[in-house]
Amino acid sequence: MGLYDQLTIFTGNANPELARKVCAYIDIPLGRIEVFKFSNENIFVRIGESVRENDVFVIQSFSSPVNESIMELLIIIDALKRASAGRITAVIPYYGYGRTDKKDQPRVPITARLIADMITVAGADRVLTIDLHAGQIQGFFNIPVDEMTALPILARYFQEKQLSNPVVVSPDLGSTKRARNFADELNAPLAIIEKRRKGNNDQTELLNLIGDVRDAEVILIDDEIDTAGSITQAAELCLARGARTIYAACTHPVLSGPAVERLARSPIQELVVTDTIPLPPHKHLEKITVLSVAPLLGESIQRIHTGASVSLAYRSAARLRWPSVG
Incomplete structure (x- = not known):
């Protein structure tokens, strides 16, 4: 069995191009998945391959349309949990609602905490993200959070x-x-x-x-x-x-x-x-x-999967030139 035989990466519709670059960095195929909306705007997800006991990573930024991107991630996580995935890591390159991280006015929500609770309840076991707006958002989760920086x-x-x-x-x-x-x-x-x-x-x-x-x-x-x-x-x-x-x-x-x-x-x-x-x-x-942050995410995913130090991901990924994509 190869080192990454039980590593699977899926993506929603928020940033599929980044997910493809991450898979190219690791040299594995992108997982097969259907994510679409019915005419009534309900989101539907179907996993196209077995994930039983696999180490699964879902790459999904909270980018426009933000609320739809969040719901896609939650539903994908739920589908993976029900398909008996071994471990599910939510890879959130951009964590939307990060600015709503405290009560700085009367009668306002702490939405960043609410989103963290939703991700945990959906069934994620871990979170990998990049440059949170506020460092304390890590503490909103009761599961491990790896925050990388660009x-x-x-x-x-x-x-x-x-x-x-x-x-x-x-x-x-x-x-x-x-x-x-x-x-x-x-x-x-x-x-x-x-x-x-x-x-x-x-x-x-x-x-x-x-x-x-x-x-x-x-x-x-x-x-x-x-x-x-x-x-x-x-x-x-x-x-x-x-x-x-x-x-x-x-x-x-x-x-x-x-x-x-x-x-x-x-x-x-x-x-x-x-x-x-x-x-x-x-x-x-x-x-x-x-x-592109693909080498940074790819290296981090490899290290999480193999149990290596994620803090050394910068050094390993730095062996490659950071590519310009536009």
Whole structure:
């Protein structure tokens, strides 16, 4: 019996291309599955092969349509459980609802916790994810959670640019730790933008830039870009403070609402993202570069399957060049 004979990977409809790349990295076929909606919008799943006692991984980002992607994952997990899968790992490259991780207003939900409970109740035994919006979401699960990060992938891309005077800028105080780690990877100084959010309407008010970006090649770094309001305002502020060139990078390119239009007319020269979320054609701007997380996920899945250290996945996957996919 081969090492991966009982390793099976399935995917829903959220990001099948990423799942195919992960399978290509491991050199196994993608599992056969049907996932579709009836005319009444009910989701139906049929597993097309035996999974009895197999180590099964389901790759499904919570990308648009978000609620449908979540329901697909839950139903797939339920189908696998009822088909006697040995262990089920939910691979969630992008964990939607991550921003709703605490009660910061009266009478509001903690939806990130609710989703964690749903995944556990559905029958998942483990979760593998990338760059959660808030680290405490790991604690919302009563099953093991492996959170990987795409920062080394993004950092390597900028290292290869050999920028002469890079400065990493955090677009808000909440992203400071992530930006500091990214700056350490590049051996670059750090600057921080202090901002205040106005209610729940995705509008922000920039207050201050802490640090020096004059004549610098600025790299704005965040975990996700949603409507692109914060990142484009941050870029304009850096430009006003004398930045020479402005780049931006994030793991999850949500790019909802007016994001593409804002980015197109912003002073950001290049936006570097990963393929945790697929970009439809209308969101593909010339200034957007997409790097693949498939080697990172593939290496992590192999290590979970064989019982090896997942924390060493970065080192093993780094032997291959992180591919650009767009």
